[in-house]
Amino acid sequence: MNDSIPVAGEEYKSGFVAIVGRPNVGKSTLLNSLIGQKVAIMSDKPQTTRNKILCVLTLPDAQILFIDTPGIHKPKHKLGEYMVQTAENTLHEVDVIIFVIDAASDLGAGDQYILERLKTVKTPVILAINKIDQMPPAEILPVITQYVDKFNFAAVVPISALHSTNLADLITEVKSYLAPGPQYYPEDMLTDQPERMVIAELIREKILHLTREEIPHAIAVDIEEITARDNDNLYIRAVIYVERESQKGIVIGSGGKLLKEIGYLARKDIENLLGSKSFLDLWVKVKKDWRNRDNTLRSFGYE
Structure with missing residues (x-):
């Protein structure tokens, strides 16, 4: 601005x-x-x-x-x-x-x-x-x-x-309403969020757009690996957690169609964010009732 x-x-x-x-x-x-x-x-x-x-x-x-x-x-x-x-x-x-x-x-x-x-x-x-x-x-x-x-x-x-x-x-x-003060962060810095968390959120956004009913709020995304390959492309392995087996099938979709669409849309945003080509490897796992478990919430970054 x-x-x-x-x-x-x-x-x-x-x-x-x-x-x-x-x-x-x-x-x-x-x-x-x-x-x-x-x-x-x-x-x-x-x-x-x-x-x-x-x-x-x-x-x-x-x-x-x-x-x-x-x-x-x-x-x-x-x-x-x-x-x-x-x-x-x-x-x-x-x-x-x-x-x-x-x-x-x-x-x-x-x-x-x-x-x-x-x-x-x-x-x-x-x-x-x-x-x-x-x-x-x-x-x-x-x-x-x-x-x-x-x-x-x-x-x-x-x-x-x-x-x-x-x-x-x-x-x-x-x-x-601001008082005189210093520049706390470099002028090219946009957020304090770790790269992994921003990537996880971009993936979760696509799931929010493509699913409905109870699915969106039952989703958590964890980035397990980000590795630079020889050609400077990034390999990103992410796990999408749901609370029930029935939700896992919905997120994957018939023949894996929905999961592929989630990956395609998320990868475009991730590449815009990081400025490099990326391979996004998505997995879906069940972690029952994770939203009510303190240890699980902490492991997903909700301190």
Whole structure:
């Protein structure tokens, strides 16, 4: 994203910004648009983001460290409890909070729950009203009124994360609440996520897109090996874990068709990310009830 060079005497700013909201309001889409590259996976399935993801936006006058959090929701298993705790803990660790809502959805119990949590912190909260491209401009004002009546926001910015509408205005508002500070990371760094985790998430994204019902949330992906071959191509072996034998058959598909499609789509994103040709070797295994097992959750990176 382009930004003006600071005038003489203006101090460089930096700080941490949490992106919070209900599941499926477009938090990951917003993060990717702000950074200018796909880092967080996107899906129309709720509760897509499971881990706290740090992404770095370096501008001429500031470095903003965005934290994409799991959607805050009522948990149904230990993984869900971990996700919600991760999101809520982040509220107390940042300099600014961006609360993302869906402009086309009514203020419901989930939004009200988050608002109550936001009232417990002293951090400035910016309301980002997302998906304004899906509704007439005249209908946006009532949405703003509905929310500002319930919370004292530091700013309100209507946006379209998908089309990058008003994102420069959102960045301007964020910077106004950051204190002078150093550049924490190199300017070419986009995320603190290990390469293996980003690859695993790209694979999981394709499964989210291609499956339905209980399958998406029963999936975990573990990268067992990344090896550079003589021709500089990468060999990547990944295991897709499901909770039941019936789910394994669904993910593989008739004659392995679905698994091949998952691999084909994931490999394209992985090659774009790494800048080299890759061979993706996918396996599917059953690990019963993994979402309720503490040791398994830790082994998959959910600390």
